Amino acid sequence: MTSFKAQILTPEGSLFDDEVTGVQMPGEMGSFEVKTLHANIISSLEVGEILVRKATGDEQHFSVTGGFVEVVDNKLTLLAEAAEPVEEIDIERAKEAKERAKERLESDDSDIDKERAKKALERAENRIKLAADFSVSTQ
Numbered sequence: 001m002t003s004f005k006a007q008i009l010t011p012e013g014s015l016f017d018d019e020v021t022g023v024q025m026p027g028e029m030g031s032f033e034v035k036t037l038h039a040n041i042i043s044s045l046e047v048g049e050i051l052v053r054k055a056t057g058d059e060q061h062f063s064v065t066g067g068f069v070e071v072v073d074n075k076l077t078l079l080a081e082a083a084e085p086v087e088e089i090d091i092e093r094a095k096e097a098k099e100r101a102k103e104r105l106e107s108d109d110s111d112i113d114k115e116r117a118k119k120a121l122e123r124a125e126n127r128i129k130l131a132a133d134f135s136v137s138t139q
Helices: 091-106 113-136
Strands: 004-010 014-028 028-037 042-043 048-054 059-064 065-072 075-080 084-085
Touching: 004 048, 014 042, 014 059, 014 075, 028 084, 048 113, 059 113, 091 113
Parallel strands: 004 075
Antiparallel strands: 004 014, 014 028, 014 048, 042 065, 048 059, 059 084, 065 075
């Protein structure tokens, strides 16, 4: 199968840059996959999982907190708010973030931004789920 270039960029720098045969990601309207010779698009992304199918046949999974993807002339550029390889997720840190978010949501303090707390909870739950899925599938 023909491959194409894919990059995953975060504010910290390049997270992935390689030849792929497909990239599946969480779009605002649902999950979708870009393959070789996909039509040019720009799409926003939600919290979820990115599955990269490398040209070598290997797969790599990433947790993403949102962002945008652009496909132009058979090249995919994904600009993530934050992303990390699933195998690098610190599960304890994710659990702590989940507890902090839940405490904020349950708080009566009117200074707490509830919408921000909901998003933090969603991100933490996604990281925990992906880390658990990854550890089960690799054992």
